[in-house]
Amino acid sequence: MTHKPEYGLIGLGTMGAALALNIAEKGNKIAVYNRTTKVTDEFIAASGALRDQLVATASLKDFVAAIQAPRKIILMVPAGPIVDAQIEALVPLLDADDLIIDAGNAHYADTNRRFKEAETAAYNFLGIGVSGGEEGARHGPSIMVGGAQSDWEAVAPVLRAISAKYEDTPCAEHMGAGGAGHxxxxxHNGIEYADMQMIAEAYAVFRDGLGWTSTQVAEAFEQWNTGPLASYLVEISGKVSRATDPVTGKAMLDVILDQAGQKGTGRWTAIEAQMLGVPVPVIEAAVAARNLSAKRDTRIQGAERFGSPLQPLTSDDITPEMLEKALTAGKILCYAQGFEMLDAASRHFEWSLPMSNIARVWREGCIIRSDMLGDMAEALDKSSSQNLIFSAPFCDMLMDCESALRATVLAATKAGIPVPALAAGLSWFDTMRTARTPANMIQAQRDFFGAHGFKRLDDVDAPHGPWAAQ
Incomplete structure (x- = not known):
C-alpha cells in the first residue's frame, strides 16, 4: 500500500504551486487540489522529477481522503471570504486534530477570529505569513507562524526545511498565538512599502534632479549594495535600472507607467499603527505615495495647471555619497518604527513576540532582507523594547548620516522633487530628539474650546487656563 502524505495544499496559483514543489523537493509527499481541475493537471504535467511526490486530486473529498490523519492542510487561496468558504467546505470532511494552515496574506484580525473558532471545533488552525514572492516560496521563504505552540511543533520540521536559511539557520519561527504570525x-509588508518608496525617491533625485540615465543609476545601486545598504531591494533596483526593454530598446524603467500597485497590506500597517497610537510616518508616507501614484490623470492636470516644479540639481547640491547616507538613515528610521510597532502590538495583544528572532527570520528569504538585520537582532537581544535608534550601531550610524539626510531632503525640496518618505523620516527623527515640542499649544487650545484640562510643568494643581477672561 502506498504511504499517504501527511500534507495537502489547496490553491495552485503562483505561490501555491511554488510552495507545493518546495515541500515535495524536501522529501515530503503532498496532496494537491485546485478548484479548476485543468490547473491541477497542468501543474502535475510540469512538475518533472517531483511528480512521484505529488498526489493529484479532482475533488475536495478525494483530497482529504488522500491525506494521512492527522492531516496538515495548507490553504493558498485569496485572503478574505474565500478562506472562510474553503474552511467551511473542509470542516465536514475532517477528523479530530486535523490542522488547517492559512498561508495566504490574511489580515491578522481574521486569523484571530479563525483561531478562536477552531478552539471550539474538531480541527486546529495556524495562520502563517510567508514572504519572498514566487522565488521564495519555491526555494526558501521567510515564514512567520501564529497559533498554538503544539501545532507549530507539529509542522516545524517541514516549515524549517522549506524555509530560507541564513548561515544554516532556518528563517521560520513561531511568533505567538492567534494572528501573531500574520x-x-x-x-514586514509596511516596512517593505517604505523601503521601496525611499529607493524610488533616491532614483527620482538621480533622474529628475541630476539628469542621470538608468545605466548611471544602476551603477550607483550596484555600488550601494556592497556597503551598509546591502539588501535584496537595493540589489534588484540595480538590476531593474540596468534592464533594457526588448520591444523598444529603451531603458526598461523609461517605458513603465508610474502607477504603483498594492494589495493593501501596507495600508493595514498604517491603520493598525494608528489604532495602537504608534507613529510610523515613513510607512504612512509610502502608502500615501502609492495612492497618489494611482491618480495619474490628476497629476497630469496639476502639471498642466501649475507647471512642473522640477529644477536641476548639481553636485554642489547633492552627491551619490550623500544620497547613499540619506537612504541609510531612512532605512534605519523605517525599521526602527516597524519594530516599535511590533513591540507595542506584543504588549497590547499579550503575544510576547520574539523581537530579535523576527529580525533573524527576516535575514533571508523575505523581500526586506538586509545586512542590517543581523545587527538589529543583536540590538533587540540586549533590549527588545528600546527603540533601535538608541541602540548600537544604529545610534552612531544616524549621527553620521543625519546631515546627509537633511541635505537630501532640502535639495529635493528646492528642486521640486517629492521625497515624502525620506522627509517623514527626518521629521520623526527631529521630533524624537526634541525635548520640548509645541504640543503645549495644542493642550491650551483643547482646554480653551473643550475644557479638556492639561498638566503643568511646575505640578501646580491648576488644570485649566484663564480663558474665560479672554
Missing amino acids: YVKMV
Whole structure:
C-alpha cells in the first residue's frame, strides 16, 4: 500500500504551486487540489522529477481522503471570504486534530477570529505569513507562524526545511498565538512599502534632479549594495535600472507607467499603527505615495495647471555619497518604527513576540532582507523594547548620516522633487530628539474650546487656563 502524505495544499496559483514543489523537493509527499481541475493537471504535467511526490486530486473529498490523519492542510487561496468558504467546505470532511494552515496574506484580525473558532471545533488552525514572492516560496521563504505552540511543533520540521536559511539557520519561527504570525508579516509588508518608496525617491533625485540615465543609476545601486545598504531591494533596483526593454530598446524603467500597485497590506500597517497610537510616518508616507501614484490623470492636470516644479540639481547640491547616507538613515528610521510597532502590538495583544528572532527570520528569504538585520537582532537581544535608534550601531550610524539626510531632503525640496518618505523620516527623527515640542499649544487650545484640562510643568494643581477672561 502506498504511504499517504501527511500534507495537502489547496490553491495552485503562483505561490501555491511554488510552495507545493518546495515541500515535495524536501522529501515530503503532498496532496494537491485546485478548484479548476485543468490547473491541477497542468501543474502535475510540469512538475518533472517531483511528480512521484505529488498526489493529484479532482475533488475536495478525494483530497482529504488522500491525506494521512492527522492531516496538515495548507490553504493558498485569496485572503478574505474565500478562506472562510474553503474552511467551511473542509470542516465536514475532517477528523479530530486535523490542522488547517492559512498561508495566504490574511489580515491578522481574521486569523484571530479563525483561531478562536477552531478552539471550539474538531480541527486546529495556524495562520502563517510567508514572504519572498514566487522565488521564495519555491526555494526558501521567510515564514512567520501564529497559533498554538503544539501545532507549530507539529509542522516545524517541514516549515524549517522549506524555509530560507541564513548561515544554516532556518528563517521560520513561531511568533505567538492567534494572528501573531500574520501581524508580523503585515508589519514586514509596511516596512517593505517604505523601503521601496525611499529607493524610488533616491532614483527620482538621480533622474529628475541630476539628469542621470538608468545605466548611471544602476551603477550607483550596484555600488550601494556592497556597503551598509546591502539588501535584496537595493540589489534588484540595480538590476531593474540596468534592464533594457526588448520591444523598444529603451531603458526598461523609461517605458513603465508610474502607477504603483498594492494589495493593501501596507495600508493595514498604517491603520493598525494608528489604532495602537504608534507613529510610523515613513510607512504612512509610502502608502500615501502609492495612492497618489494611482491618480495619474490628476497629476497630469496639476502639471498642466501649475507647471512642473522640477529644477536641476548639481553636485554642489547633492552627491551619490550623500544620497547613499540619506537612504541609510531612512532605512534605519523605517525599521526602527516597524519594530516599535511590533513591540507595542506584543504588549497590547499579550503575544510576547520574539523581537530579535523576527529580525533573524527576516535575514533571508523575505523581500526586506538586509545586512542590517543581523545587527538589529543583536540590538533587540540586549533590549527588545528600546527603540533601535538608541541602540548600537544604529545610534552612531544616524549621527553620521543625519546631515546627509537633511541635505537630501532640502535639495529635493528646492528642486521640486517629492521625497515624502525620506522627509517623514527626518521629521520623526527631529521630533524624537526634541525635548520640548509645541504640543503645549495644542493642550491650551483643547482646554480653551473643550475644557479638556492639561498638566503643568511646575505640578501646580491648576488644570485649566484663564480663558474665560479672554
